[in-house]
Amino acid sequence: xxxxxxxPQFLSIQEGENLTVYCxxxxxxxxxxxxxxxxxxxxxxxxxxxTGGEVKKLKRLTFQFGDARKDSxxxxxxxxxxxxxLYLCAGRGFSGGYNKLIFGAGxxxxxxx
Amino acid sequence: GEEVAQTPKHLVRxxxxxxxxxxxxxxxxxxxxxxxxxxxxxxxxxxxxxxxxVFDETGMPKERFSAKCLPNSPCSLEIQAxxxxxxxxxxxxxxxxxxxxxxxxFGPGTRLTVL
Numbered sequence: 636x637x638x639x640x641x642x643p644q645f646l647s648i649q650e651g652e653n654l655t656v657y658c659x660x661x662x663x664x665x666x667x668x669x670x671x672x673x674x675x676x677x678x679x680x681x682x683x684x685x686t687g688g689e690v691k692k693l694k695r696l697t698f699q700f701g702d703a704r705k706d707s708x709x710x711x712x713x714x715x716x717x718x719x720x721l722y723l724c725a726g727r728g729f730s731g732g733y734n735k736l737i738f739g740a741g742x743x744x745x746x747x748x
Numbered sequence: 749g750e751e752v753a754q755t756p757k758h759l760v761r762x763x764x765x766x767x768x769x770x771x772x773x774x775x776x777x778x779x780x781x782x783x784x785x786x787x788x789x790x791x792x793x794x795x796x797x798x799x800x801x802v803f804d805e806t807g808m809p810k811e812r813f814s815a816k817c818l819p820n821s822p823c824s825l826e827i828q829a830x831x832x833x834x835x836x837x838x839x840x841x842x843x844x845x846x847x848x849x850x851x852x853x854f855g856p857g858t859r860l861t862v863l
Contacts, residue, residue: 668851668852670854675856675857676856676857677752677839677841677854677855677856677857678839678854679854680851680852680853683851721789723789723791725791734779734796734803734804734843734846734850735781735793735796735804735806735807736781736783736791736793736841736852737793738783738790738791740788740789740790741789741790743789
């Protein structure tokens with residue numbers, strides 16, 4: 636069974652601070668997605684990383700896929716109150732229903748003005 | 749349509765009653781997925797379809813849960829004889845294909861409350 640451990644579970648920071656969210660697994664994933672979910676809504680895709688070692692940037696957000704494709708990180712620079720929300724990582728495996736997503740438990744981020 | 753549509757948004761059932769949830773995938777997407785999100789934000793995969801065919805049902809509870817995707821109709825997830833632990837938000841997602849970089853687009857979810 637593939638598992639994805641996400642940390643931290645909660646993060647409360649001041650506006651302007653930097654933060655990093657981690658997703659780790661003992662399994663290899665064919666790709667990894669990062670989603671953001673607002674209350675009462677479905678997850679919205681932020682980025683997909685496919686290649687080991689890949690780094691993608693989305694404004695102040697930097698996403699990295701580990702070389703072995705077992706882990707990923709999301710780094711936010713100079714966080715703003717608008718970044719508040721639930722961040723989810725989700726991996727896709729290689730075998731046995733490989734297109735389903737395995738989700739991490741989520742990181743609830745609160746950025747205070 | 750351009751978005752995944754789910755109905756109803758909220759559903760309240762007494763324990764033992766039937767619940768039926770609907771999902772209309774994005775037009776042109778061949779794959780539909782159902783996920784269950786429980787209180788602690790944990791997402792659990794239930795079942796996926798390739799058009800009207802079951803693609804992967806490894807997450808479906810053996811009893812009480814069933815799902816269909818019929819041509820020219822919304823997909824559906826049905827729970828017979830609901831239990832308290834079925835209370836969750838049920839999300840449907842659709843995808844154009846199964847390549848690693850194919851995105852899954854999520855609907856707004858149906859919140860099921862079993863009393």
